[in-house]
Amino acid sequence: MLEPGIQGHAALRVTTENTARALGSGELDVLATPAVAALIEKACWKSVAGELDMGTGTVGTSLSLVHTAPTPIGMVVRCDCELTAVADRRLTFTARVYDDVSEVAHATHERYIVDNDRFTHKASAKLNAD
Template structure:
């Protein structure tokens, strides 16, 4: 059952493949903003997955975050999410990301509960 307060977490190590240079979001070999956002989304969607009915899932629809500190290659990043609002099928999460030295990102993320099969079928019929 979905209720506010559900928390999630996801981790990864900064590498060449998730750097700004590799993600084409910059020229430097530091943790890319798109990688941070993806890790935040992972923390959020996994946190509620087990609470949904069979065949249901969530899709991200809005991300409003600040990337406030650079992280070098080799350092671990942890994204954390907390479900703070439920409005019918709309879920709002507080999201944060940390490296080994402190907070590197923060913001909010919205997801919608969907029927996986119907959603996929609709996308395939475009």
């Protein structure tokens, strides 16, 4: 059963592939905000994945992200997250992201528990919509 307090972690090294220049979110060779968002989502979904019923997963539905400091190529960034609220299928997390020097971002992230097959079928049905 999912209860507040579950914690998760994820990390990545800043490379040329996850910079603002490479991801199209800016011109500089520093960690891109979209890469920070993906790191937060990864930490959150992985933190609860093992607690879910077979055949279910989570999908991100909102992310309120504040990216406060740049991180250069070569550094590692780490995300620590915590499940702070559970309301039926809605999960709310807080997250903080750090490089070797300081906090570089913080966020609130919401995910929903879904039936994987049903969700995939719903998405695939859009390919046949007229």
